[in-house]
Amino acid sequence: MRMKAILKEWIPPLAIAIVLSVLIQTYVAQAVKVPSGSMEPNINIGDRLVMEKLLKFTDFEHGDIVVFNHAAENKETVRYVKRLIGLPGDTIEIKDGALYRNGEKTNEPYLDVKMAYAFEKITVPDGKYFFLGDNRNQSYDAHLWPNRFVDESELVGKVLFRFYPFQHAGPLS
Numbered sequence: 001m002r003m004k005a006i007l008k009e010w011i012p013p014l015a016i017a018i019v020l021s022v023l024i025q026t027y028v029a030q031a032v033k034v035p036s037g038s039m040e041p042n043i044n045i046g047d048r049l050v051m052e053k054l055l056k057f058t059d060f061e062h063g064d065i066v067v068f069n070h071a072a073e074n075k076e077t078v079r080y081v082k083r084l085i086g087l088p089g090d091t092i093e094i095k096d097g098a099l100y101r102n103g104e105k106t107n108e109p110y111l112d113v114k115m116a117y118a119f120e121k122i123t124v125p126d127g128k129y130f131f132l133g134d135n136r137n138q139s140y141d142a143h144l145w146p147n148r149f150v151d152e153s154e155l156v157g158k159v160l161f162r163f164y165p166f167q168h169a170g171p172l173s
Contacts (some may be wrong), residue, residue, distance in 0.1 A: 036109030086130030
């Protein structure tokens with residue numbers, strides 16, 4: 001009899017907690033683990049991040065850190081964490097170690113090293129985005145991908161903050 005009372009008391013709150021957890025992770029926010037060093041030194045391999053997934057209510061801006069799925073080689077889709085460099089309609093060019101967006105040199109305080117490559121001027125098509133890693137000279141990103149542009153449908157979420165490692169927890173810039 002006592003076991004029945006305990007189950008009756010605990011099963012409904014546990015069921016509600018499980019359902020809420022699944023709904024939140026599916027539609028609102030989710031934790032992600034960084035698999036590569038393409039965003040170093042700002043985000044390191046193994047860092048744990050929280051991304052918000054309410055894309056309909058998200059305004060993406062230059063410099064945002066975004067999680068997306070993309071078939072860069074036109075083969076297998078891979079999940080990436082990269083910095084948003086180009087919005088639809090932007091022209092992007094890399095010359096003399098600097099990024100030029102819409103003809104103007106862009107200040108990128110999150111970079112530690114100048115880019116050691118050039119990238120011809122391109123225009124980001126409607127409904128597409130252009131991403132680069134912060135570790136530009138080592139990052140496998142849009143400057144190397146044959147399929148350079150990420151479709152809006154491939155976006156998963158915008159990174160809000162790092163929660164692990166604890167000594168580096170907080171918002172990312």
